[in-house]
Amino acid sequence: MSCADPSLWPLAGLRVRAGNIELRPPTDEDLPALAALVPPEAGHDPSLPISGVTTPGEVAAQAVLRQIWRARAELAPTQWRICLAAYVDGVLVGQQDLMADDFPRRRIVETSSWLGAEHRRQGHGKAMRALALHLAFEGFGAVAVESQSAEGNDAALGVTRSLGYSPSGDTYEVHDGVVTHMLWSRLTRERWALHRQGYGLAQVECEGVDACRRLIGLPPVEASPVNNGKRIQPASA
């Protein structure tokens, strides 16, 4: 049995695909290709303890590995990050992650993504985010999906604009000692329902969602109360 076997690690069976694009959790065998593809501008969580490397490319590669290892090890209902490798026609093009804090109560997902430099401006960034939105809203019952992009990151802002997000505020964060103005965007479930037909995606198919829901503290879809994605306040909240 390998760690890519869903009976050992349920997340391994997750698949979200539409037409020729597919998101799936990277296996250990996929990691060298991800590390080779990630560009320095992908950015990474500054809390990752990068060490022993110096060039921007080496830092980015180590950050991808540590981020994926950390996400696997620390996944819990209270806080999770699901890292998904993105493939177009079977070719690895980038990574699309979904993150949440206290999701069973807040029902809000944040996303983060990057593409290899040669795979940009072909609609892949929009398509893989659209698949992540499908997983968040349809698979997990999110009420909103949020995204933050540095001011001036026109590509990332182009993706959110194109998918119907609304501006939702801004923050100032320190990245590598530099203050960066971060612009936040939010897509509510209602706006997603209005805009999704215009995403240009083929029919979305998901596999392995129930096993994934169990890992993040949600009941299987068929056992969920019908709630139209609205928040269900636990009795103790």
Ligand SMILES: CC(C)(COP(=O)(O)OP(=O)(O)OC[C@H]1O[C@@H](n2cnc3c(N)ncnc32)[C@H](O)[C@@H]1OP(=O)(O)O)[C@@H](O)C(=O)NCCC(=O)NCCS
């Ligand atoms: C952000 C990123 C994933 C976008 O992916 P992409 O495949 O290049 O974007 P798409 O081709 O799907 O374009 C989506 C929209 O943004 C627009 N866009 C893309 N790149 C753009 C750019 N550099 N300037 C202005 N608009 C741009 C497109 O025209 C498109 O708009 P439309 O749907 O109205 O035609 C990719 O550029 C990337 O990996 N960047 C480096 C990492 C990064 O910044 N990640 C985001 C961190 S928040």
